[in-house]
Amino acid sequence: MEYVNPLTGFRIDGRRPNEMRQIKGELGVVANADGSALFEMGNTRVIVAVYGPREVQNKSQQSNNQALVRCEYSMANFSTGDRTRRQKGDRRSTEISLVIRQTMEASILTHLMPRSEIDIFVQVLQADGGTRSACINAATLALADAGIPMRDIVTSCSAGYLCSTPLLDLNYVEDSAGGPDVTVGILSKMDKVTLLQMDAKLPMDIFENVMQLAIEGCKAIANYIREVLLENTKQLESRRGG
Amino acid sequence: MATTARGGGEREPAAGSGGGGGAAAEMEVEAYRRLFPVAYFERHLRESVRLDARPLASPRDTSVALGLVGSADGSALVKFGDTTMVAAIKLEVMTPPAESSDEGSVAVDFYMPPICSPTVRPGRSAEVAPVISKQLSDVIMSSGMINLKDLCLINGKASWIAYLDIYCLNADGSLFDAALVSAVAAFTHCIDDGRVVTVPGELEGKTKLPLVNKDKRKLMLNNVPFSLTCGLHKEHILVDPTAEEESIIETFVTVVLDTLGRVVSVYKPGGSVLAYTSILKECITLAKRRAQQLRNILNESVSAMEVDKSS
Numbered sequence: 001m002e003y004v005n006p007l008t009g010f011r012i013d014g015r016r017p018n019e020m021r022q023i024k025g026e027l028g029v030v031a032n033a034d035g036s037a038l039f040e041m042g043n044t045r046v047i048v049a050v051y052g053p054r055e056v057q058n059k060s061q062q063s064n065n066q067a068l069v070r071c072e073y074s075m076a077n078f079s080t081g082d083r084t085r086r087q088k089g090d091r092r093s094t095e096i097s098l099v100i101r102q103t104m105e106a107s108i109l110t111h112l113m114p115r116s117e118i119d120i121f122v123q124v125l126q127a128d129g130g131t132r133s134a135c136i137n138a139a140t141l142a143l144a145d146a147g148i149p150m151r152d153i154v155t156s157c158s159a160g161y162l163c164s165t166p167l168l169d170l171n172y173v174e175d176s177a178g179g180p181d182v183t184v185g186i187l188s189k190m191d192k193v194t195l196l197q198m199d200a201k202l203p204m205d206i207f208e209n210v211m212q213l214a215i216e217g218c219k220a221i222a223n224y225i226r227e228v229l230l231e232n233t234k235q236l237e238s239r240r241g242g
Numbered sequence: 243m244a245t246t247a248r249g250g251g252e253r254e255p256a257a258g259s260g261g262g263g264g265a266a267a268e269m270e271v272e273a274y275r276r277l278f279p280v281a282y283f284e285r286h287l288r289e290s291v292r293l294d295a296r297p298l299a300s301p302r303d304t305s306v307a308l309g310l311v312g313s314a315d316g317s318a319l320v321k322f323g324d325t326t327m328v329a330a331i332k333l334e335v336m337t338p339p340a341e342s343s344d345e346g347s348v349a350v351d352f353y354m355p356p357i358c359s360p361t362v363r364p365g366r367s368a369e370v371a372p373v374i375s376k377q378l379s380d381v382i383m384s385s386g387m388i389n390l391k392d393l394c395l396i397n398g399k400a401s402w403i404a405y406l407d408i409y410c411l412n413a414d415g416s417l418f419d420a421a422l423v424s425a426v427a428a429f430t431h432c433i434d435d436g437r438v439v440t441v442p443g444e445l446e447g448k449t450k451l452p453l454v455n456k457d458k459r460k461l462m463l464n465n466v467p468f469s470l471t472c473g474l475h476k477e478h479i480l481v482d483p484t485a486e487e488e489s490i491i492e493t494f495v496t497v498v499l500d501t502l503g504r505v506v507s508v509y510k511p512g513g514s515v516l517a518y519t520s521i522l523k524e525c526i527t528l529a530k531r532r533a534q535q536l537r538n539i540l541n542e543s544v545s546a547m548e549v550d551k552s553s
Contacts, residue, residue: 030412031324032359032485043312047411049357057363072364074355077407078314078330121357121364123409125328126313 035146052118157217316432346393
């Protein structure tokens, strides 16, 4: 199948190889939560709610010098093309929960909140490729909304390699094509990579190109997230009458 | 988005000291609210007002938005104040069982994921979720909103099964009411998109098969049910309780009415306040008013969607 048109260079959804899908982030969508955010990357739509810092549920896991970070990832039954009755603890969900937790833990200043717990709950409403990245971006926004101190903004983006072209931000069809899928998560200002996952085979030099492309995508998302947060702070300020 | 200590932004100087005192008075109010919730609540009831300044018989602002989930055949997002529900329907083809060979089927599931409330912990689902799930299933079936025979494709061989999944994204009281409205709205939006389905065993010897559902068609809904939950506290009836009110009030009555004003279901699961006939009659009257309101809101959102589609 022609993932990149040889004549025009367009992908199947009309994007160019280094073009990301339309992103949109919104804060404060779940009123009950301490912090929440909705993040959309094209047709992938994800809601993250953050509860915390709060009392540790399982006292045996409580740590005296830092906060415990927990994450649960779940997909709605209607989120993918066919309706699948998803079990809570299935392997993919557990793996992604672990990935998101460890990625966010790298940035949260856990030593400032000992003996407490921060819960990050992720709910995928629509899945069209890049769910992992959308979840991490939404989690960053939600943690900021909850006022949890972080070292830096964590953003994530995926990239692949099909028809001899590095492609940024794969959608579901491109992802299922069987080519390599590189997901990168970075701490934007500090320019450090906190998450890197890849499957399938790639020669080393091409891998570097694809990873670089994903990192550019992450930086673009970081700029957008910074704008959203700034706008939100301005609104809070004006509401407070300051 | 603010932490719970801020109480959602309401400042109620009526409960304690007046304007003077500023920040100190506000802290007193918040502490009073947490330490003596019942007294705080009753102080409001004496003025015939509720904690969010609503009159006793007034429901919260309701909004319905259709078609938000692109991958589903029908979907709706409903908000009752802060309570948020997302409902989505996926249609699939199944072989009907022998005893109901000309009927389709509807499967209703209600979920409360941990994002909806600080009290729902991962690993242990909320207690009320399966209760509401069953209530919804019963009401949708018994109201006759969907004629199951409409869902039949080929008698005995193929029929639709509509999987209705409702997710609570924020739990702030009146969960059953909001879930029912979202289910009804999703069915209103649900379109059978005329996809081609082959039935095993029919292909041999036939070159041309007639398409069973050629045009896109919407599900015909009759007797749409709408519900209203009232909380009973001493002699007051409170319409559409929030989560804070639900933690103080112990007795609830849920009345479900259909389009003809007939009572589909009454549900009063115990509680310390005994409901005399007069109270039940009043709940039914309030439910009638609410049903009319909800019907108008739903019709508005349907016509808004048709305008979007045609433009």
